[in-house]
Amino acid sequence: MKENIVIIGGGIAGLEAAGQLIRLGYSPIIVEKQDHLGGHVAEWHCLFPDMTPASDVVSRLTENVSEANIFVNTEILFINHLKDSYNVMLSNGISIVTRIILFTTGFRLFDASKKEEYGYGVYDQVITNRDLEQWFSTGNDDRVNSRELNAVGFVHCVGSRDEKAGNGQCSKVCCITAVKQAIEMKQRFPEAQVYCFYMDLRMFGKKYEDFYISAQRDYGVRFIRGRVSEVSENIEGKVIVKAEDTLAGKPVKVTLDLLVLMAGIVCNPDCTKVASMIPLQMDSDGFLKSRDNIMDITGSSRSGIFYAGACTGAKTVPETLAEARSAALDIHNYITSSRI
Amino acid sequence: MIYQGKQKIWSEYQKEIPDDHWFYVRSCIRQNFFPGAEVMFMKICRDLLGKDIYEAAHHTTCGGIAYHCDTIPQETVMTIVARQFALMTEAGYENYVASCITSFGNYIEILETWNEFPEVEAKVREMLWKACRREFNKPKYVAHASDLVYKFRNDIAARAKFRLVNRKTGEPLKVVEHIGCHYSKMFPSKGVGGAEYPYVLCGMIESWGGNVIDYPERRHCCGYGFRQYHVKANRGYSIANTHKKFESMEPYHPDMIITNCPGCPYFLDRWQYAISELEGKTYGENGYGIPVFTYEEVAGLVLGYDPWDLGLQLHQVAVEPLLDKIGIPYDPDEKYRGINHKDLLKPEIPGVLRCC
Numbered sequence: 001m002k003e004n005i006v007i008i009g010g011g012i013a014g015l016e017a018a019g020q021l022i023r024l025g026y027s028p029i030i031v032e033k034q035d036h037l038g039g040h041v042a043e044w045h046c047l048f049p050d051m052t053p054a055s056d057v058v059s060r061l062t063e064n065v066s067e068a069n070i071f072v073n074t075e076i077l078f079i080n081h082l083k084d085s086y087n088v089m090l091s092n093g094i095s096i097v098t099r100i101i102l103f104t105t106g107f108r109l110f111d112a113s114k115k116e117e118y119g120y121g122v123y124d125q126v127i128t129n130r131d132l133e134q135w136f137s138t139g140n141d142d143r144v145n146s147r148e149l150n151a152v153g154f155v156h157c158v159g160s161r162d163e164k165a166g167n168g169q170c171s172k173v174c175c176i177t178a179v180k181q182a183i184e185m186k187q188r189f190p191e192a193q194v195y196c197f198y199m200d201l202r203m204f205g206k207k208y209e210d211f212y213i214s215a216q217r218d219y220g221v222r223f224i225r226g227r228v229s230e231v232s233e234n235i236e237g238k239v240i241v242k243a244e245d246t247l248a249g250k251p252v253k254v255t256l257d258l259l260v261l262m263a264g265i266v267c268n269p270d271c272t273k274v275a276s277m278i279p280l281q282m283d284s285d286g287f288l289k290s291r292d293n294i295m296d297i298t299g300s301s302r303s304g305i306f307y308a309g310a311c312t313g314a315k316t317v318p319e320t321l322a323e324a325r326s327a328a329l330d331i332h333n334y335i336t337s338s339r340i
Numbered sequence: 341m342i343y344q345g346k347q348k349i350w351s352e353y354q355k356e357i358p359d360d361h362w363f364y365v366r367s368c369i370r371q372n373f374f375p376g377a378e379v380m381f382m383k384i385c386r387d388l389l390g391k392d393i394y395e396a397a398h399h400t401t402c403g404g405i406a407y408h409c410d411t412i413p414q415e416t417v418m419t420i421v422a423r424q425f426a427l428m429t430e431a432g433y434e435n436y437v438a439s440c441i442t443s444f445g446n447y448i449e450i451l452e453t454w455n456e457f458p459e460v461e462a463k464v465r466e467m468l469w470k471a472c473r474r475e476f477n478k479p480k481y482v483a484h485a486s487d488l489v490y491k492f493r494n495d496i497a498a499r500a501k502f503r504l505v506n507r508k509t510g511e512p513l514k515v516v517e518h519i520g521c522h523y524s525k526m527f528p529s530k531g532v533g534g535a536e537y538p539y540v541l542c543g544m545i546e547s548w549g550g551n552v553i554d555y556p557e558r559r560h561c562c563g564y565g566f567r568q569y570h571v572k573a574n575r576g577y578s579i580a581n582t583h584k585k586f587e588s589m590e591p592y593h594p595d596m597i598i599t600n601c602p603g604c605p606y607f608l609d610r611w612q613y614a615i616s617e618l619e620g621k622t623y624g625e626n627g628y629g630i631p632v633f634t635y636e637e638v639a640g641l642v643l644g645y646d647p648w649d650l651g652l653q654l655h656q657v658a659v660e661p662l663l664d665k666i667g668i669p670y671d672p673d674e675k676y677r678g679i680n681h682k683d684l685l686k687p688e689i690p691g692v693l694r695c696c
């Protein structure tokens with residue numbers, strides 16, 4: 001069917017939506033700023049709670065969009081609102097006139113260096129959840145010394161639920177990601193002490209609670225309820241972490257070989273930029289504002305503009321994929337109803 | 341440690357510090373502990389750099405110690421501070437520089453409170469008028485005196501006779517910098533370098549030739565902590581904090597400590613004696629302690645002022661080993677001689693901590 005559908009963002013939401021639209025007989029156009037498809041998931045090692053290799057997920061999604069028009073390394077220069085459509089100008093010089101734009105612009109990880117007290121970018125052995133996933137995948141990171149990894153710490157809620165950091169929202173996936181990463185570390189370094197410093201543990205998803213219990217019971221991961229107050233470095237280059245154990249009612253200080261900051265999810269600034277071209281409403285949490293947060297999460301306040309995935313808030317991979325399918329169906333319904 | 345990471349943070353916390361015309365308020369306690377420090381600040385600013393630094397003889401305490409000891413209401417502290425600002429206004433100044441870290445924090449906290457709650461400011465203005473018929477303008481800029489020395493650090497370095505370098509080895513001295521808690525922990529943007537990695541003293545140390553030590557308990561309180569010390573029952577907690585810091589910095593073998601707070605140099609200096617008596621332990625070389633200085637004293641030393649004119653004989657920890665290390669000349673016979681060679685009497689030598 002000759003209906004241009006522009007999908008902005010080639011992450012898992014964009015890929016899944018494109019795959020579904022192809023099955024429905026459309027020829028979607030994916031515009032991706034990066035040089036690869038799959039977004040953040042493509043940079044992840046494996047996914048909770050079944051340790052599914054992230055590359056398998058991205059490969060399956062990519063296979064489903066072989067018939068789509070895909071532009072990588074391509075940005076949106078501007079979008080003009082025409083009478084009944086939009087003119088989307090791409091950085092590769094191509095201009096697309098379309099009635100339908102699907103935003104799958106995803107999220108950006110909170111810049112952990114903004115939490116200065118944690119020392120990201122200042123102390124050598126402090127990394128983020130993303131850095132650790134890349135190390136899991138590649139084994140390349142000078143900050144991780146696998147020959148001497150006796151103690152590892154994870155700090156939850158870095159830039160999430162933190163008014164001072166400018167992000168009061170829960171990032172939803174960090175708790176379970178920390179559990180997953182802690183287990184992965186224990187699998188690789190069974191003798192290592194692994195600590196998780198948390199505020200709450202939000203184990204809401206399918207099998208999450210089991211995963212968390214397994215981390216404690218089967219792997220001996222130590223969960224300390226309390227926020228980290230400061231991080232420093234000793235003369236050997238090890239990381240010193242001070243925190244409060246609020247259950248024991250005591251301050252704790254541990255010496256670690258590696259500290260992993262669970263950087264939270266914030267709205268992708270590129271999304272905000274493109275949204276302003278139309279313009280689209282942003283919600284109070286900084287993400288795109290859906291038409292209705294219960295009944296129409298994939299709809300926008302503008303005709304022909306749809307959303308899927310983390311552009312409207314933090315989501316897990318299954319939630320993102322489900323939303324992408326929902327958006328594809330909404331687009332199909334929009335096209336067919338307008339024909340009538 | 342990634343130095344560039346700190347530089348990035350430092351670049352984000354640079355405050356505007358006017359070059360000249362300051363109204364200066366002294367600390368309640370510094371002249372008793374380190375009598376040369378504030379004099380040195382005035383000499384550097386006025387005599388060496390030709391700046392206009394004015395002080396009013398009838399200014400008072402800012403009330404900060406009582407405030408942080410929770411013994412007077414905040415409105416009272418605010419009215420005291422309002423009077424200080426009135427003195428500044430009457431003298432025709434709008435830049436306010438405080439010698440004391442707690443005063444600096446107190447002024448910033450009060451100004452921020454007034455910004456948030458204008459009705460409180462109005463009430464304080466009324467109370468000041470009723471109390472002493474004075475009115476005030478709020479300062480345009482508030483700085484701590486270490487901000488000014490930081491600003492002038494390269495001017496001082498250009499005129500320096502000595503550098504923070506080991507004369508024999510040519511190596512930079514290893515310097516611990518200790519920032520007073522009330523400098524930027526409450527309002528990071530008001531301090532040079534922010535709260536986590538303040539640059540105000542690091543900048544001086546680097547400019548004057550030393551190397552800064554970053555040790556695990558760098559951010560920790562010196563041990564003074566107001567209620568930790570002023571409440572007699574808490575003094576064990578005070579010295580425990582100081583002890584923790586020295587244990588943490590010990591592996592780095594620091595040559596000296598520089599501070600920018602009235603209480604910190606006192607407690608880091610005097611508690612070394614107490615720790616030596618309690619634990620039999622000293623932290624410097626050959627049984628000496630680690631000498632502790634105010635930034636004005638260090639500025640005076642690198643500029644070539646006589647150590648005894650800077651009041652260094654009032655330090656508990658002997659400064660002579662460090663003076664020898666840098667190559668700063670001094671006359672041991674003049675150490676306890678006052679004006680006109682008056683004999684000040686020698687203090688008793690401690691049992692454990694080695695002194696000169």
